Amino acid sequence: MNAEPLVRLQGLAKSYGIYRAVHPLDLDFHEGDFLAILGPSGCGKTTLLKMLGGFVEPSEGAILIGGRDVTRLPPEKRPTNMVFQGYGLFPHMTIRQNVGYGLRIAGTPRAEVDARVRDMLALVQMEAFADKLPPQLSGGQQQRIALARALIMRPKVLLLDEPFAALDLKLRQAMQEELRRLHAEIGGTFVFVTHDQAEAMLLATKVVVMSRGKVEQVGTPEEIYLRPKTHFVSTFVGEANFLKACRRLARVSIEGAFAFDDAGPDGDVLVGVRPEKVRLGAAAARCDHRFSGTVTQRIFLGAQVQYTVRLQNGETFIACLQEGDLLPGDSIDVGWMSADQWVVTP
Amino acid sequence: MNIAYGRLANTTIGILCMIFMVAPLVLVVLFSFGSSSLMTFPIRGFTFGWYGALMARDDFWSALANSATVTGAVGVAATVIGTAAAMVIVRLRPRQSAAAFFLFGLPMMMPPLVLALALLSLFSVLGVKLSLVTVVLAHLTFTMPFVILIVTARLRDFDYAVIDSARDLGASPLKTFLTVTFPLIRPTLFGAALIAMALSLDDFVITFFLIGGGNTLPTLVWGMLRTGLDPSINALGTLILLLTIGSSALALRLTRYRG
Numbered sequence: 001m002n003a004e005p006l007v008r009l010q011g012l013a014k015s016y017g018i019y020r021a022v023h024p025l026d027l028d029f030h031e032g033d034f035l036a037i038l039g040p041s042g043c044g045k046t047t048l049l050k051m052l053g054g055f056v057e058p059s060e061g062a063i064l065i066g067g068r069d070v071t072r073l074p075p076e077k078r079p080t081n082m083v084f085q086g087y088g089l090f091p092h093m094t095i096r097q098n099v100g101y102g103l104r105i106a107g108t109p110r111a112e113v114d115a116r117v118r119d120m121l122a123l124v125q126m127e128a129f130a131d132k133l134p135p136q137l138s139g140g141q142q143q144r145i146a147l148a149r150a151l152i153m154r155p156k157v158l159l160l161d162e163p164f165a166a167l168d169l170k171l172r173q174a175m176q177e178e179l180r181r182l183h184a185e186i187g188g189t190f191v192f193v194t195h196d197q198a199e200a201m202l203l204a205t206k207v208v209v210m211s212r213g214k215v216e217q218v219g220t221p222e223e224i225y226l227r228p229k230t231h232f233v234s235t236f237v238g239e240a241n242f243l244k245a246c247r248r249l250a251r252v253s254i255e256g257a258f259a260f261d262d263a264g265p266d267g268d269v270l271v272g273v274r275p276e277k278v279r280l281g282a283a284a285a286r287c288d289h290r291f292s293g294t295v296t297q298r299i300f301l302g303a304q305v306q307y308t309v310r311l312q313n314g315e316t317f318i319a320c321l322q323e324g325d326l327l328p329g330d331s332i333d334v335g336w337m338s339a340d341q342w343v344v345t346p
Numbered sequence: 347m348n349i350a351y352g353r354l355a356n357t358t359i360g361i362l363c364m365i366f367m368v369a370p371l372v373l374v375v376l377f378s379f380g381s382s383s384l385m386t387f388p389i390r391g392f393t394f395g396w397y398g399a400l401m402a403r404d405d406f407w408s409a410l411a412n413s414a415t416v417t418g419a420v421g422v423a424a425t426v427i428g429t430a431a432a433m434v435i436v437r438l439r440p441r442q443s444a445a446a447f448f449l450f451g452l453p454m455m456m457p458p459l460v461l462a463l464a465l466l467s468l469f470s471v472l473g474v475k476l477s478l479v480t481v482v483l484a485h486l487t488f489t490m491p492f493v494i495l496i497v498t499a500r501l502r503d504f505d506y507a508v509i510d511s512a513r514d515l516g517a518s519p520l521k522t523f524l525t526v527t528f529p530l531i532r533p534t535l536f537g538a539a540l541i542a543m544a545l546s547l548d549d550f551v552i553t554f555f556l557i558g559g560g561n562t563l564p565t566l567v568w569g570m571l572r573t574g575l576d577p578s579i580n581a582l583g584t585l586i587l588l589l590t591i592g593s594s595a596l597a598l599r600l601t602r603y604r605g
Contacts, residue, residue, distance in 0.1 A: 055510055075513040082514045088507030092529050102515035105525075153515060 006031045012061035021047045023214045035191045036204035044213040045193045053082045081150035082159040089134035096130040102153045120148045140171045160192035231344045242270040277340035278319035287335025295330045378580035396581040409566040420485045424542040428493025436501045454491040462555035476558030489542035500534040533600045540597035
């Protein structure tokens with residue numbers, strides 16, 4: 001991780017008139033990273049990806065790829081290739097011609113184009129469709145061709161814009177697995193945009209969470225999930241319980257309960273805990289932090305049971321347990337470990 | 347019963363309307379092959395003589411050459427300029443593109459006589475000598491709107507991701523146009539060109555005002571009518587009819603969206 005970053009974004013921003021689509025951001029990522037840009041629609045994630053590909057001109061800042069400034073280069077001069085949301089396959093060319101297009105434009109000798117197209121079609125398991133036209137293919141097949149057409153250029157960075165948005169659930173899972181296999185098999189640096197936090201967790205080695213044009217947090221899936229830095233990340237990436245608390249002189253205290261050290265500015269804060277980190281009953285006795293409460297709801301979810309508990313201070317907690325035979329109305333101890341909690345500002 | 351009568355009435359009216367519209371055309375074609383120099387029924391003999399008489403006239407050949415020149419130039423120029431305009435219009439905001447359509451469409455909506463007079467005054471103010479060039483310029487004003495309409499409609503359902511893809515894969519803007527955009531819109535462009543040519547070929551009013559000297563096929567018909575009703579006019583009419591219908595039919599085939 002100490003190596004020179006492959007891609008470096010410096011104060012990169014995009015404005016449309018007075019509207020800031022992407023606030024100035026700094027971001028580095030490395031060779032071999034599988035990066036997810038995660039956020040709700042309209043958060044600026046696609047704009048960011050298009051700036052990387054050269055389809056949107058940044059208003060400020062710079063993009064460096066492999067140490068070279070590409071900020072003002074058009075798409076055809078960048079060492080990036082993109083898989084577009086609608087795939088953008090050329091309907092008047094066969095699959096073979098589609099995949100070979102970039103190499104032909106670059107003036108690659110014919111024999112080499114043919115050989116590399118054959119290899120690439122084998123890699124995405126589409127050899128049998130080489131002479132078909134794109135409209136004759138299903139969505140998932142078109143997606144494979146779009147991938148092959150980009151990968152054949154051996155891009156330094158492969159960009160994918162909501163690659164699985166148009167596919168149904170089963171196919172989406174199959175293609176996610178396929179993309180993971182491709183990344184493992186051929187290496188390279190992949191950047192994809194998604195609004196699906198589960199997809200980001202599943203595929204990425206590094207996640208960039210965006211909201212309203214700003215980067216909320218950058219980290220591994222584990223860091224994002226277990227140590228969210230903002231209220232937005234806490235709720236966008238999974239479920240979260242919150243307790244109102246107050247921080248004064250680097251000490252966070254929850255009224256009538258407990259206090260712990262946590263550096264940060266004074267003021268109102270929220271203490272967050274994931275539902276599956278909450279312990280109930282006897283297990284709570286061994287926890288760092290404890291409340292007593294009353295079970296108000298029990299929902300059987302198959303793999304786990306979800307309890308809603310009203311705490312003594314009136315707040316509501318959700319707990320997900322592997323099993324349990326508690327019933328609504330039962331009084332119960334609720335607890336969690338210090339290591340499983342985090343503090344954000346509301 | 348009532349429904350059956352209603353349907354019969356509808357069919358009858360429809361057929362009568364068709365006869366009313368097509369009959370004159372059929373007559374022109376029939377008389378062009380009739381051996382009598384009087385255009386009356388019954389048509390006695392069958393002859394290609396009127397076509398021969400037409401071919402024998404020098405002014406026919408010069409009119410044909412003029413028509414071919416004008417039509418060809420209009421077809422090419424209207425398509426090139428109209429396509430460029432359409433590519434800009436599809437990128438405009440809805441309000442701007444509506445305004446652009448209205449402006450470009452004005453000559454199409456104006457009565458040809460008014461347009462002809464307006465252009466004649468313009469050229470005389472500018473001191474431009476009337477010639478085939480002024481005819482071509484004049485024809486562009488009312489044929490280009492059709493090209494713009496047709497090409498814009500095609501570009502509206504164009505998948506722009508293919509253009510971004512081509513650029514992304516290393517093609518320059520020009521290369522992208524040549525290898526992706528043009529092949530995809532080519533049938534539409536041919537269709538639009540043929541429609542522009544069909545409109546140009548049979549225009550009389552504007553050509554008549556702006557040609558200065560010489561004839562195109564429609565003004566030749568007018569000239570022949572003034573010297574006497576000769577069945578070789580019917581032969582000429584049939585030729586113009588064939589060219590116009592042929593190119594329009596081809597245009598319709600080409601511009602139809604092929605999913």
